[in-house]
Every structure is written in structure tokens, then in C-alpha cells.
Amino acid sequence: MSRLLNLLHATRELKKTQLMSRAEVLRLQDRRWRAMARYALEVSPFYRRHLAGINVERCQLSDLPPMTKELLFENWDEIVPDVRLHRAELEKYLQDPANWGKVKDGRWMVCYTTGTTAAPQLVVHDIAAVDYSHASQNLRNSVSPRTTTMPRLRLGGRRLKVVALVTSKAAATSTSLFATRPWVGALFSTYHQIDVAAPWQQVLAELQRLQPDALMGYSSVMGRLAQAQLNGELHLNMRHGGYIWGGGDALTPGIRDQCQRAFGITPFNMYGCGEVLSIARQWRGMEHLCCHDDMMVLETVDEAGRPIPEGDLADHAYVTPLINKAMPLLRYRVNDRLRLGPVHEHWPFRTLTQVHGRGTTAYTFRTPEVRVFIGMNFLFTMDERRDVASFQFRQTGPATVECLTVSSPGISPSFLVPDLEADLRRCLESAGCGGVQCTVRIVRELMPDPRTGKVEQNVPLPDA
Missing domain, CATH: 3.30.300 (GMP Synthetase; Chain A, domain 3)
Known part of the structure; x- marks a missing residue:
């Protein structure tokens, strides 16, 4: 029941914020990041040192020193406030595969990033913050916030069949997000998981058996599936109302074209990372990704960490999650190269017109x-x-x-x-x-x- 209450609360808050003006969203961001900074100073010895001499009531967000993966790794037990989430405890917890995808103590999603460019990073999220991500996926689905619709119950009809291709043989973020999805989603869709690291012919055979209406997974995997369909190795008949979500790596123009030719569906893009689940997403009627500006603050900067004009390609970015208190992050550095566009015509959020892979490779x-x-x-x-x-x-x-x-x-x-x-x-x-x-x-x-x-x-x- 608590998950349902989380979703209802998150949905109500998201509905409220997406109908705000841009100026109101900016004021909301300001209140929320300052509240997160006050909380971090209250609970974290690391942040008391890291932000020493800075008045978080009067400074700008850009006045705070950035947080990095290295700092998070080295100071985990001083950043994550709850003793039940200390590194040694969580690493022991995740050694047991039975705990992968579980909600720890009914409160936290615990997992590792995939470690594409570095060692996998331990991350923890309040389950209430995770439910904000789930709620945003259900709610944000139209060209305008005034025309969004919630999923419909299919009384007497077949529910939408969704297949997620995830890294299931590790305590990965994708596996944990799938496994901790709210139970209420089963009223609208049936969900199935395939281990994307399994032998490829086995992946294709399972997809052929399931015949999904919707696919979710790494963008590069969607490209491989489209190629298999075009080559005659796969025969999916995705019905009207289905969709393809691609994230975790670059959704290139070539992959978009392949999916359209193979399945008659142009995939939507998602952008986030293990540390910050929901940064931006593309939904119906959107040409580009739209930032979740009510759930995080995204700053695009040059090599020296200075803000860049709209439309310029960033050297890297800083992101400040506004909901997750289990692991407070202020100006967390991500090495993706991003290009921020203008505020959307109908939504009070910035667009993200370009996402390139990790700039450090x-x-x-x-x-x-x-x-x-x-x-x-x-x-x-x-x-x-x-x-x-x-x-x-x-x-x-x-x-x-x-x-x-x-x-x-x-x-x-x-x-x-x-x-x-x-x-x-x-x-x-x-x-x-x-x-x-x-x-x-x-x-x-x-x-x-x-x-x-x-x-x-x-x-x-x-x-x-």
C-alpha cells in the first residue's frame, strides 16, 4: 500500500509542477536544491567540510564545489547518512544474488552502475524517489502537459505486453528498476524480463515466444533487434499502441531508422544514469528529450566548469537530484557531452537536443x-x-x-x-x-x- 501512496503523491506533485510557468519551476528548483543542501549539511560530515564557508541560503548553486565519482567512492560513509547504508553493509548485501532488485528494508533500491567507463559505482535511492521516476513515465506522454493521460485499465482485454532487456546477472541499475517497479503497473501491462547478456539466439527465441507490444533496453540492443528483424531472424508483430524505449547508450539516427523500418515504430530516447535515474526523456509529440526540471537541476559547462550558452556543446555537466535524500548529491559531475536547447513550447522544461556518450573515452x-x-x-x-x-x-x-x-x-x-x-x-x-x-x-x-x-x-x- 505504501508504494501506491508513493505513486499517488508523486503523480499529484508532478501534475502540479508540469503546469507551472517556467519562472515558477525555477523558483521550485531553487527551493529544492537549497533544502537538499541544508539536509546534506545536517547529516553529512563530508558536506560540512566540502561546503565550509558557503552560506547555502544566499549563494548560487554554481558557487558550490562539484561532487565527483571519486569523492563519492572515497567518502561514501560520510555522505550517505543512514548507518544501514554504509558501504561494507551494502557490498555484503549485494553479494547475495537473492537481494538483487529487492527493496532493502522496504525503503531503498540498492544497486551498481554498469561501469561502462570506470569501476561500477555503488548507488542507493529512496524508493519514494524511484517512484517519482515511475510516475513521470506514466504521466508525461503528450505534446502538452494539459493533454497527458494516465494508463487505462483494459477490462476484458489483453494488457500491453512489455519486455525489458536488462543486465540480470548483476546487481545493475536496469535490473533493479525493473524488479522494483510498483505492483500497480501490473493492472495496465504485463512485464517480462530478458537477460540481455544471454546468448543472442536465446534472446531472439524468447522474444519470438513472448511477442511483445513494447520494448525497453539499451539503445544499441534495440538496433541489434531491428537488424535481426530485417534479416529474418526475428518476427515480431508489435501492435498499435506499442512503443520502444532506448536508453543507457546513444540512440543514433541509424538505430532510429532501423527500428522504424523493422517494427514501424520510431524509438523514444531516455537519458539518465545510475546515480540520477531521471534526467531527461522523450515522449509522444517530442522532437527532442525534455529535462525533468522539477526532479533535478542540470548545468552544462565548459572544460573549466563554467556555464555555457544555450545551444553550445558542453564538455561535461553537473546534475543535482532534488528528491533522493538517501544519497544527497550536489552538482554531481557526469562526463556526457550535452547540448541544452530552449524551454519547450508547451512544457516548462528545458529541451536536451543532443546527448553524446562519455567524453572521457x-x-x-x-x-x-x-x-x-x-x-x-x-x-x-x-x-x-x-x-x-x-x-x-x-x-x-x-x-x-x-x-x-x-x-x-x-x-x-x-x-x-x-x-x-x-x-x-x-x-x-x-x-x-x-x-x-x-x-x-x-x-x-x-x-x-x-x-x-x-x-x-x-x-x-x-x-x-
Whole structure:
């Protein structure tokens, strides 16, 4: 019953805030981040040191020093206030697979991030804060907040069948979010889980058996499923009213096109991370993602951490969750490169027009001089190419890199390969890596990381 009350409360609050003016939302953000800062100072010895000399009643959010993954890891027991959530206790708790996806003590969702670019990070969320994320997914579904509708009970009819492809053999965020979904959702949909790291033919066979109406999972996995459908390895007949949600990695133009051709559905984008579940989402009628500005504050900044103008591409970003008190984070650094757009025409929230993967992924080349190349530069080159369905860059030697490419239908490899190689050569030369050789190889499909199920777009040599 408490979960139902959480959802009802969250839904009521979200309805109220999404009907506010932009100025009212900004005032709400201000009240909430200051309340979170006061709470952090009250319960956390770390924050009392970290914010020493700063008056949180009078300062600006940008006056606070950022929080990083390293600081969170090193000071966990002084940041997370409840002794039942101390690191040693939680690590022991998560050693038992029976606890993965459980609501600990009826109050907290505990899990690890996938650790795409670093070691997996322990995270904890108030279950009430998790229910804000679930409520926002149900409530925010229209071009205008005045035309949103709640899910309908299908009395006497078949409920929508939803399949989530998650990393189920680890205490991952995706698994925990699926396992801790509110029971009330079962009144509207049936939910099924598939381990995305299982053998691929097994994944396809289970999907074929289930015949889902809706799919949720990593964007790169949605691309692989679309390719399997187009190749005749999969035969899904997704009915009207179904949807595809892609998140956790880049939803590229190629993946969008593949899903539209394969399933007749253009996927929606989601953006968040293990530490901050709901940053932005795209829903029906939206061209871009829309930020959940009533649930967090997002700042896009340059390399020195200074605010950048609207429309500029950030070096990194800071995000301040406004609901989750289990793990108070103030200006938490995320290394994604983001481009914030204007406030939406109908919603009082900022749009997020571009999300690129982790900006910290780097290649170290020796030509023979040592050259460091940021993998993001490859993504910029590939971003607008509609002749490429999906791709992966793999460093194959000290001065060589290969671009594995799944071409879009009807594209001739004899044209694509030399044209793309020329593009990539210009990309490397502009970054001072003209001595690096990049070759393009057309492949039928891309192989995922067996641990996470994601198809990583940049794979440098681990010991480069």
C-alpha cells in the first residue's frame, strides 16, 4: 500500500509542477536544491567540510564545489547518512544474488552502475524517489502537459505486453528498476524480463515466444533487434499502441531508422544514469528529450566548469537530484557531452537536443609520438551519416583503429567504405593524429560487451 501512496503523491506533485510557468519551476528548483543542501549539511560530515564557508541560503548553486565519482567512492560513509547504508553493509548485501532488485528494508533500491567507463559505482535511492521516476513515465506522454493521460485499465482485454532487456546477472541499475517497479503497473501491462547478456539466439527465441507490444533496453540492443528483424531472424508483430524505449547508450539516427523500418515504430530516447535515474526523456509529440526540471537541476559547462550558452556543446555537466535524500548529491559531475536547447513550447522544461556518450573515452596512439585522441570526435563524424546503421571503433594496434560498420539498406559498400574512410582520416588529422591508420570494415552485426549487453561505440586498447 505504501508504494501506491508513493505513486499517488508523486503523480499529484508532478501534475502540479508540469503546469507551472517556467519562472515558477525555477523558483521550485531553487527551493529544492537549497533544502537538499541544508539536509546534506545536517547529516553529512563530508558536506560540512566540502561546503565550509558557503552560506547555502544566499549563494548560487554554481558557487558550490562539484561532487565527483571519486569523492563519492572515497567518502561514501560520510555522505550517505543512514548507518544501514554504509558501504561494507551494502557490498555484503549485494553479494547475495537473492537481494538483487529487492527493496532493502522496504525503503531503498540498492544497486551498481554498469561501469561502462570506470569501476561500477555503488548507488542507493529512496524508493519514494524511484517512484517519482515511475510516475513521470506514466504521466508525461503528450505534446502538452494539459493533454497527458494516465494508463487505462483494459477490462476484458489483453494488457500491453512489455519486455525489458536488462543486465540480470548483476546487481545493475536496469535490473533493479525493473524488479522494483510498483505492483500497480501490473493492472495496465504485463512485464517480462530478458537477460540481455544471454546468448543472442536465446534472446531472439524468447522474444519470438513472448511477442511483445513494447520494448525497453539499451539503445544499441534495440538496433541489434531491428537488424535481426530485417534479416529474418526475428518476427515480431508489435501492435498499435506499442512503443520502444532506448536508453543507457546513444540512440543514433541509424538505430532510429532501423527500428522504424523493422517494427514501424520510431524509438523514444531516455537519458539518465545510475546515480540520477531521471534526467531527461522523450515522449509522444517530442522532437527532442525534455529535462525533468522539477526532479533535478542540470548545468552544462565548459572544460573549466563554467556555464555555457544555450545551444553550445558542453564538455561535461553537473546534475543535482532534488528528491533522493538517501544519497544527497550536489552538482554531481557526469562526463556526457550535452547540448541544452530552449524551454519547450508547451512544457516548462528545458529541451536536451543532443546527448553524446562519455567524453572521457580516449585512445592513446603511438605514431611513434604519443597522441591522445578523444573518442567523441569519431561520434561527431558519424552522428549525421544516414548511410550507417550502427558502428563500433576498435583500436587494433599502437597506430591503427578499425571502424566496424553495419550499413543502411541499399547502401553500396564500394561507395561507403572509401567515403567513410576519407571522413575518418580528416577527423584524425584535425586532431593531430594524421599518422593513425583507420580502416572501415562492413559487418553483418556488432558484438556486444558480454558483461553488460551493450554495444560499445569506442573500444580503445586496455593497455594503450
